[in-house]
Amino acid sequence: MKLSEIFKDAPDIEVSGLYTDSRSVKENGMFFCLDGIMTNGHKFIKQAVKKGAKTIVHSEDIKTFLDDVVYIKVENVDTALNQVINKFYHYPSEELKVFGVTGTNGKSTVTNIIKDIYDHFAPCGYIGTISIEYKNVKMQPNLTTPDAIFLNRTLRDMVDDGVKAVALEVSSHGLEQHRVDAIDFDIAVFTNFTYDHLDFHGTIENYFHAKSKLFSNLKEDGISVLNVDDPKYTELANVCHGKVVTYGIHHECDYLAKNLHLSMKESSFTLVHKDKVYPVTTNLVAEYNIYNLLAAIAAIVESGIEIEEVLKYVGTIDQIEGRLEIIDEGQPFNVIVDFAHTPDGLEKIFQFATSITPEDSSIIAVFGSAGRRDVDKRKVFGEVASKFCDTIILTEDDPRDEDPREIANQIKSGIQGDARSIYIEDRYGAIRQAIEQANPNDTVLVLGKGDEVFMYREEGRSPWVGDHNAAREIIRRYYLGSSIS
Secondary structure: OEHHHHOOOOOOOEOOEEEOOHHHOOOOEEEEOOEOOOOEHHHHHHHHHHHOEEEEEEOOOOOOOOOOOEEEEOOOHHHHHHHHHHHHOOOHHHHOEEEEEEOOOOHHHHHHHHHHHHOOOOOEEEEOOOOEEEOOEEEOOOOOOOOHHHHHHHHHHHHHOOOOEEEEEOOHHHHHOOOOOOOOOOEEEEOOOOOOOHHHHOOHHHHHHHHHHHHHOOOOOOEEEEEOOOOOHHHHHOOOOOEEEEEEOOOOOOEEEEEEEEOOOOEEEEEEEOOEEEEEEEOOOOHHHHHHHHHHHHHHHHOOOOHHHHHHHOOOOOOOOOOOEEOOOOOOOEEEEEOOOOHHHHHHHHHHHHHHOOOOOOEEEEEOOOOOOOOOHHHHHHHHHHHHOOEEEEOOOOOEOOOHHHHHHHHHOOOOOOOEEEEOOOHHHHHHHHHHHOOOOOEEEEEOOOOOOEEEEOOEEEEOOOHHHHHHHHHHHHHOOOOOO
């Protein structure tokens, strides 16, 4: 694309790509000097030019101008970037039905359910914590919500490949850092709001304000899908643009689940919508997954698909790796892997474990807490776990440059009552200990990392087998004694 097509009165030179990282700039690239959390892009103009940048978009005054480089000064580089992105990639989100899902917990599950069901009607993509998927493409993401350039380039690839809709996880970081400002959301979904990410946002109020941007910035004909049972519902509903629809279990709403029957293998309930009653049976389990399913059903129906058609596919939803993933290798006890990494997330999975574990059997939990993240929640983890668990095995969970034992001690400081706790730094060894000590009818919970196949340590990101893979391997090799094929 020509620079003159992007900026009025600009030279008629070619722009090959858009960049915010000077290290990745290619010949004839346009470099945006973002003022980020860790560094200021204005410091890297010379490096960007050396790599081939021919256009520099900046907001601060520049002392030295390099030859053969076009400098465009703007008031706000973030705003300019999102405007240019849409022009450069030809407004890809406007050609898609875009579902944006935010909330503390449940984003991955809701977006994957939307993709799973919507795919029966038209090709749907997914971008989030677990992966980037559409049609035959599957990639690993670097962030829950990718940077604005990568995100919109991916949406353009989806459109060009015939995709008609996309379910996008929208993190509070992504909203605060303007990564989705260029996205034309059609439907915004709110799952829930609890304590998390205060290391980044500073206060719970700031965290909520970041989340609410998805709804306050929604276009007038957009639709907000809100959890009516969440304490933040009223406050969030007051800032929404466009139509608001609600879902829930305990309060009257547009998509109401009644008469819940939950088991280890399936759930059933009565769905009430527009004074009509629909019997629903799903392979999803646990009450919090009923909320996730309701959110997805509401979003898809509000997008224009008949509810009767949507409900045909709720009984065979694909297992979402690392999200309440039941590991069944024939062992006589329950093993569940889940991504839960907040106090509320842990409490919900513990409540589900209690509902499926006989009173004379034990709940054994394996978890840790991430280094350089929300130190205050560690003690709360211990408090919550000790209410439900008989044995707590503390271990590493993305320790970064912190001492995993010290993190474990901080969690242990919150443990109360009769719960037994031990520390095994090696995560694989901790999972093995939990499985080998389990008796018939016990429940083993492996929490915090889900399907992630990496671990953040002091030296950076290193490979990790994944909790789900580790659990299966350990059961087969050490508990059942069979060989690994």
